[in-house]
Amino acid sequence: MADPGPLVAVEDPADPRLADYRDLVDPASRRRVEAERSIMVVEGRLAVAQLLGTDHPVRSLLVDHHRAETAADLVDGVRGRGAPVYVGSREVVEATVGFRIHRGVVAVAERPRPADPAALLAAAARTPVAGGAPVVAVLEGLNDHENIGALFRNAAAFGVGAVLLDPTCADPLYRRSIRVSVGHVLHVPFARLAPWPGGLDLVRSAGFAVCALSPRPAGTGRAVRTLAELAAHPRAPSAGVALLLGAEGPGLSPEALAAADEAVSIPMADGVDSLNVATAAAVAFERLAHPCRACLR
DSSP, X not given: OOOOOOEEEOOOTTOGGGGGGTTTTOHHHHHHHHHHHTEEEXXXXXXXXXXXXXXXXXXXXXXXXXXXXXXXXXXXXXXXXTOOEEEEOHHHXXXXXXXXXXXXXXXXXXXXXXXXXXXXXXXXXXXXXXXSOOEEEXXXXXXXXXXXXHHHHHHHHTTOOEEEEOTTSOOTTSHHHHHHTTTGGGTSOEEEOOSTTTTHHHHHHTTEEEEEXXXXXXXXXXXXXXXXXXXXXXXXXXXXXXXXXXBTTTBSOHHHHHHSSEEEEOOOOTTOXXXXXXXXXXXXXXXXXXXXXXXXX
């Protein structure tokens, strides 16, 4: 067992020991720094608690004086891993990270190595979702970190086996994504899928039917089923469903739609043509997880 990490008082935002935390609000700078150092930043009590429930090595924790007492469980958890905990005034912490941090708790951990999509798909194919077939999510062009974080939180809630991202999707391990996911992105397996959309053949060969969720089914040029119909009568002989989701606004590209096995839609009231992508994903995950209930709708 590692010796307890030190509890270190910090008084200067320019302290070199705080370099991992500096200027968190500059996305371009942070992408470069985090890639060079192979780190990720986890913000907020709940997200840090999720981090401590993983095997990801924790490098350090930064807290203000007040949170050092109210978040003693996190302080003890990080120190128990042999990592230092830096404690400063609220002013020092906020000047270091570059914004007013209401949660008062930020950690830095080592970034995991990229996962192999084939291995993730093989594991997901052996993991049914609740009462339904295995489900994975495949994302195209999602570049909003908060949408990605919310989608990962929904995936965790409904037991989705893995999330695959095309090469253009934003980083799920960016600070805002982790925060919005409440740390669940640290538990849901994910990988990049390339080439695109040719990589969808790998998904299909793993036993998943690739089902494009389209808010404009009339433009797909093919028959469209509802999610309830898909849940009640999945495409045989596939082992599971790979739900293909596109970014808000443009939606899925014509190439991705053409590469899918079928198109599915969420019935909506007149005058509403789409949902936020994370919301649409939650609806789809829930219906696929409970096919018996779905067929009654």
